[in-house]
Amino acid sequence: MARDLEQEARNKALVLEAFDALFNRRDFEAAERCWSLDYVQHSAGIGPGRDGLFGLVRSVHRQYESALAVAEGDYVMVHGRFSGGGRPTRIVVDILRVDGGRITEHWDVMQDEATRASSKSGQPMFGDRFPDE
Numbered sequence: 001m002a003r004d005l006e007q008e009a010r011n012k013a014l015v016l017e018a019f020d021a022l023f024n025r026r027d028f029e030a031a032e033r034c035w036s037l038d039y040v041q042h043s044a045g046i047g048p049g050r051d052g053l054f055g056l057v058r059s060v061h062r063q064y065e066s067a068l069a070v071a072e073g074d075y076v077m078v079h080g081r082f083s084g085g086g087r088p089t090r091i092v093v094d095i096l097r098v099d100g101g102r103i104t105e106h107w108d109v110m111q112d113e114a115t116r117a118s119s120k121s122g123q124p125m126f127g128d129r130f131p132d133e
Contacts, residue, residue: 003072003073008071008072008073009071010101011071011074011075011076011098012069012070012071012076014034014076014098014101014102014103015034015069015076015078015094015096015098015103016066016069016078017030017034018031018034018035018103019064019066019078019080019094020064021034022034022053022054022057023057023062023063023064023082024063024064026057028054028058031054032050033102034102034103035050035053035102035103036050036099036100036102036103036104037050038104039053039102039103039104039105039106040104040105040106041053041106042105042106042107042108043106043107043108045110053106060085060087061084061085062082062083062084062085062087063082063083063084064080064081064082065080065081065083065126065127066078066079066080067079067080067081067126067127074097074098074099075095075096075097075098076095076096076098077093077094077095077096078092078093078094078096079091079092079093079126080092080093080094080126081113081126081127083131088112088113089112089113089131090110090111090112090113091110091111091112091113091125091126092108092109092110093108093109094106094107094108095107095108111125113125113126113130113131114130115130115131116130116133
């Protein structure tokens with residue numbers, strides 16, 4: 001089956017805009033246009049559906065940065081960093097399914113970001129710097 005690269009690019013742009021609208025600009029009206037009403041949340045740390053996600057974001061003020069976004073078919077994977085809000089900086093890979101121009105499903109893998117002192121590899125987990133520098 002042939003890939004639709006233009007659709008994949010639209011899906012990737014949608015996810016990046018959705019994350020920026022929700023997590024950085026905290027523009028819930030714009031974010032509502034990006035997430036399906038039938039959104040399925042697989043993350044163990046977030047309540048069900050779009051309301052669970054939006055409720056979490058309303059309760060915690062975190063900033064989001066994206067380092068990489070990859071799209072294939074209906075799926076987009078984003079490597080990102082959540083920081084601020086008095087919580088440890090987390091490195092996350094989000095996997096999202098897009099259908100009908102909206103985010104319909106989400107999975108993630110998260111871990112606290114290593115400092116230079118705690119990194120056995122000596123390499124940062126995100127970008128080219130450690131969080132303590």
